[in-house]
Amino acid sequence: MKKILFGLFAVLFALSFWNCEKDDICEEGTPTTPRLIIEFYDNASPTNKKNVTDLKVTADGMTTSLDFNAVNKIELPLKTDLDLVNYSLVLDSKNANTSLQNPDQITINYTRKNAYISRACGYKTVYELNPNPNGMVLTTDANNWVKEINIQKFTIENENETHVKIFF
Amino acid sequence: MKLMLKYSFSILFTLVSLVNYAQDSSVSEKANSKPKDTLKKTQRYGLRVGADISKLARSIYDKDYKGLELVADYRLTKKMYLAGELGNENKTTDDDRVNFTTKGTYFKVGFDSNFYENWLDMENMVHLGLRYGVSSFSQELNSYKIYDTSGYFPPVPDVAAGTKYDGLTAQWAEVVAGMKAKLFNNVYAGFSVRLNYLVSEKKPDNFDNLYIPGFNRTYDGKFGVGWNYTITYFIPIYKSTK
Numbered sequence: 259m260k261k262i263l264f265g266l267f268a269v270l271f272a273l274s275f276w277n278c279e280k281d282d283i284c285e286e287g288t289p290t291t292p293r294l295i296i297e298f299y300d301n302a303s304p305t306n307k308k309n310v311t312d313l314k315v316t317a318d319g320m321t322t323s324l325d326f327n328a329v330n331k332i333e334l335p336l337k338t339d340l341d342l343v344n345y346s347l348v349l350d351s352k353n354a355n356t357s358l359q360n361p362d363q364i365t366i367n368y369t370r371k372n373a374y375i376s377r378a379c380g381y382k383t384v385y386e387l388n389p390n391p392n393g394m395v396l397t398t399d400a401n402n403w404v405k406e407i408n409i410q411k412f413t414i415e416n417e418n419e420t421h422v423k424i425f426f
Numbered sequence: 427m428k429l430m431l432k433y434s435f436s437i438l439f440t441l442v443s444l445v446n447y448a449q450d451s452s453v454s455e456k457a458n459s460k461p462k463d464t465l466k467k468t469q470r471y472g473l474r475v476g477a478d479i480s481k482l483a484r485s486i487y488d489k490d491y492k493g494l495e496l497v498a499d500y501r502l503t504k505k506m507y508l509a510g511e512l513g514n515e516n517k518t519t520d521d522d523r524v525n526f527t528t529k530g531t532y533f534k535v536g537f538d539s540n541f542y543e544n545w546l547d548m549e550n551m552v553h554l555g556l557r558y559g560v561s562s563f564s565q566e567l568n569s570y571k572i573y574d575t576s577g578y579f580p581p582v583p584d585v586a587a588g589t590k591y592d593g594l595t596a597q598w599a600e601v602v603a604g605m606k607a608k609l610f611n612n613v614y615a616g617f618s619v620r621l622n623y624l625v626s627e628k629k630p631d632n633f634d635n636l637y638i639p640g641f642n643r644t645y646d647g648k649f650g651v652g653w654n655y656t657i658t659y660f661i662p663i664y665k666s667t668k
Contacts, residue, residue, distance in 0.1 A: 293576050324578060338574055338582050372572060377523070377634070377636050378523065382573055
């Protein structure tokens, strides 16, 4: 009798440990709030990807910047509490000749939805870019280095796909 | 040689079992020949009702918890008891990333089997049992955090949701292990631990049942744990020699 009881308690005890899955820590690799994935293409030959040189991206009202160099794919965070974000994209931002640093302004308009992930991760924001031509708007200036913006995916749910192509 | 060994083992085995058989019969014969005890031990049968005092206590010291669980069992045979719990809980869970309030009622029914050999007129229990539980509840998501790993924009305050999800249900099975000891007269103190297995649940849209009244906290899998600490009163109904 005692043996049976002991066995059962042991099983219960073991099960309770086995049951302790890692659900208090948001595991790395869990898809959370996605960033906007932009790929750069050569405007002269639109099927070829083209690397950016010292691209400095700063959102309106931010003092810090996101810097990219020698890549053709960048990730820009969108706001989780506002339906638009303005970015200034400065190409060749490290050029000693400041007149050659070329800033372009883009405005990204979208709608947001918060989706439940898990106890440990809470919620994530998923975005839907506004339909053309408002999804991503380039502010025209005298010398735009961005030639064309082409939205590939309006729904931004993960970072596995390219959402926007920029030709320059 | 090997075959030999096998045979000799079989023979030995048969002999041993025969010896055992012979002894058994001789023992039982002896037992039968003894004069029978005419004084029969009577057992009390009846209904035991009470409450989980751990939930009552927690309702006092934890401002985020209000709960009551009534427990009852009815003795069916010498060892078997029909047992059940009826409870109501109102609990606000403040996790790192979500804060929600669960309100609801649950009912569990099943049986307990007493494994304790009582001496004389002792009426203690060491029991194992099973329950099937059902719960009807609501979840109110008070606030949540958005998980954003980009870390570029300053962190946003928690989102105050206030979304209420009504008409949620869950069903589960429990394995219960516990004990009950007679304190005095007809008053018993009891303790039990439970391992729960979620059978089915109706989840809220865009949220989850992170706590279910009666089942307690849920985990990624289907298992959960529970316990109670009871004070019960035994209402004797009849006596039997069985």
